[in-house]
Amino acid sequence: MYFVALLLLFLVALVLIFVIFAFSLFAAGLFFELPYVATNADKVETIIKLARIKKGETIVDLGSGDGRLLYAAAKKGAIAIGYELNPLLIIITILRSKISGLSKNVKVKKQSLWDADLKDADVVFVYGRKHTMKRFEDFVYKNCKKGTRITVNSDKTISFPNKKPLKSENGIFLYIV
DSSP states (O other): OHHHHHHHHHHHHHHHHHHHHHHHHHHHHHHSSSOOOOOOHHHHHHHHHHHTOOTTOEEEEETOTTSHHHHHHHHTTOEEEEEEOOHHHHHHHHHHHHHTTOTTTEEEEESOGGGOOOTTOSEEEEEEOHHHHHHHHHHHHHHSOTTOEEEEEESSSOOOSSSOOSEEETTEEEEEO
16 A cells, blocks of 8 residues: 555656756747747758868757757767857756767757857857747847858748748748858
8 A cells, every 4th residue: 555655656756857847848939039939850961961070160049949950969079059048948958968978069058049149159059939029030140250050930831031041941041150
């Protein structure tokens, strides 16, 4: 009987942790301009392919979420820097980068993506929605050096409103500043 009660208590604790985790992700989306939306594996692959990442390049992910694009870039030998406000997602990114042995190449800053330092970026990853695309366009074109590659991932086929992409594939758009 004691074992069953302990097991039940453990399961209740797990469910409670899951509910708190899920709510924190949802609540963060309510308070931040862009909610956390995980990029699926086929889009990650397309983003990395279009970005043509080379070893030693600096990659910046604006709103890095759980870090999946940072890890993919780091695996190519890049220095991957993420900007994220959600502390839970930052912890996940840091822990996963340590576990995967990528912590030397993956950095995450608890800072608004609108304050990101883009001057040394070779590639910038952008995820946006229709209401943020003009602002993202202005921000990256103002702050990136000439030749910076920008990949835009959106929840639909929405890209920068005033620029023509060099390529697009699988809902991902490639621009060069």
